[in-house]
Amino acid sequence: MRKKALYGLCCWILVGLLLTPALPAAGYQELSLDQALEMGLAANYAIKRAKLTWENARLNYEKNKAVQPLTGSRSSELQLELNMLQAEENYRRTKDQALLAIARQYLEVLKTEQERTWRRKQLEREEMTLRLLEQQVAQGYETRLALIQQENKYHNARQELKTLEDNYDLLAQELAVAIGWQAGVPVPRLKPVNTALTWELSEDDCLNIALTNSRSLRVAGLEVDLAQLALDRAKIGAILPVELQELENNLALATLRRDETRWELENSVRQQYRALTRLAENLTLNENHLATVRENFAKVQQQHKVGLLKEVDRLAAEAELLQAEYQMLTAVTNYQLKKWEFQQLLGLDLEV
Numbered sequence: 001m002r003k004k005a006l007y008g009l010c011c012w013i014l015v016g017l018l019l020t021p022a023l024p025a026a027g028y029q030e031l032s033l034d035q036a037l038e039m040g041l042a043a044n045y046a047i048k049r050a051k052l053t054w055e056n057a058r059l060n061y062e063k064n065k066a067v068q069p070l071t072g073s074r075s076s077e078l079q080l081e082l083n084m085l086q087a088e089e090n091y092r093r094t095k096d097q098a099l100l101a102i103a104r105q106y107l108e109v110l111k112t113e114q115e116r117t118w119r120r121k122q123l124e125r126e127e128m129t130l131r132l133l134e135q136q137v138a139q140g141y142e143t144r145l146a147l148i149q150q151e152n153k154y155h156n157a158r159q160e161l162k163t164l165e166d167n168y169d170l171l172a173q174e175l176a177v178a179i180g181w182q183a184g185v186p187v188p189r190l191k192p193v194n195t196a197l198t199w200e201l202s203e204d205d206c207l208n209i210a211l212t213n214s215r216s217l218r219v220a221g222l223e224v225d226l227a228q229l230a231l232d233r234a235k236i237g238a239i240l241p242v243e244l245q246e247l248e249n250n251l252a253l254a255t256l257r258r259d260e261t262r263w264e265l266e267n268s269v270r271q272q273y274r275a276l277t278r279l280a281e282n283l284t285l286n287e288n289h290l291a292t293v294r295e296n297f298a299k300v301q302q303q304h305k306v307g308l309l310k311e312v313d314r315l316a317a318e319a320e321l322l323q324a325e326y327q328m329l330t331a332v333t334n335y336q337l338k339k340w341e342f343q344q345l346l347g348l349d350l351e352v
Contacts, residue, residue, distance in 0.1 A: 032191040033106050036179050037350065040102040043180025047098055050091040057087035075229045082222045089215040096344045098178075103340055103350065105175045107333040110190055112168045114329045118322035119161045125315040126154040132312065193336060203273045206346055210269045213347025217265060220258035227251040265345075272342045279335040286331040293324040 041047060061084040065077065130150050136142035176187050201209070211217065231247045300317040303309045340350050 029188055030191050031188050033103060033193055036102055036106050036175070036190075037099050039179040039181070040098060041095070043178075044095075044098045047091070047095050050087075050094040054084070054087040054091040057084040060084070075226065075233070078222055078226050078229065082219065082226065085215060085219050085222065089219060092215065092347075099350055100337075100340055100344065102175070102178050104337060105171065105178055106190060107193065107336060109168070109171045109175055110192065111326070111329050111333050112164065112171055113190070114322075114326045116161070116164050116168055118319065118326045119157070119164055121315065121319045121322050123154070123157045123161050125312060125319050126150070126157045128312045128315060130154045193332065203270060206273055206342075207266060207269050209348070210265055210346045211262070214261075214265055215347070217258070217261050220254070220261045224251070224254045224258050227254040268345060272338070272345060276335070276338050276342055279331075279338050283331045283335045286328045290324045290328045293321050297321045 061080045064080050130147075130153075133142055133147050133150050137144060137147045172187050175181075181187055227247070227250045231244075231251050234244060234247050297317050297320070300309060300314055304311070304314040343350060
């Protein structure tokens, strides 16, 4: 009987292993930013700690609120609410910082990958130009000085590519660590991010959203309420004038902190909104430039096809196109990062 039971247990374990989902690293052919953020959220220890701390503060608030009519006071209730709100704010801030860092790393990998493609094509062009010059020098059509100059261009291009490839590997490794990717398994190809300009809120709309969602402002408001309660309670009992003055000063300080918090938030919203608008305009200019370069490259390809241009000229035009695509991706990166920072300032989740 014991052998049969052991055999049955082993069978169940084997079935469980077969039915257990594979690790994420084995399942993705491509990785999107949404997936990277989800994995990072699950892998980040600081986020987990902050969330548990917030949960404990919320449970403590709910527990004491249940017995408040019997044993508590308005002051202790406000203090517990303040503790819970501060813990929630710390959790949101920790999560926002971690997710924004992952998003930044994700975009840097994409951008470096695009630059690597451009640099490779540039190196191919410089190498072809070098081989043509070597033939021309051998035939007496070009000087030795021109060949030396082209050799320098070729070696510089090769060194720039090598440095970039090393940097790409490092960025990919850092992203893998940030999202908790399985060690030893290469990160799959990253999907491009959305480049649509979908931000349609007005500056005043954004300001209202930020004021409504701001936990820092709510914390500052609770601190004012607590200071006011302490002052009111002191006025009822016997208290020295110097102690009363101190409580009045505490209330004034709390009020100043609340007003300053609101002013800083409003100022930040207006500044970042205008910065985002400028980046959107720059992104549109880059889109127009890229369209022009693509049109020119199509013409170059046609001329090369009918024999009007050399292969080295076609390579130069292709390298120019890849450079324009890299510049476009750089503009996208700058816009998206500023947009995500702004969304977090408004108390919103990242819209990717």
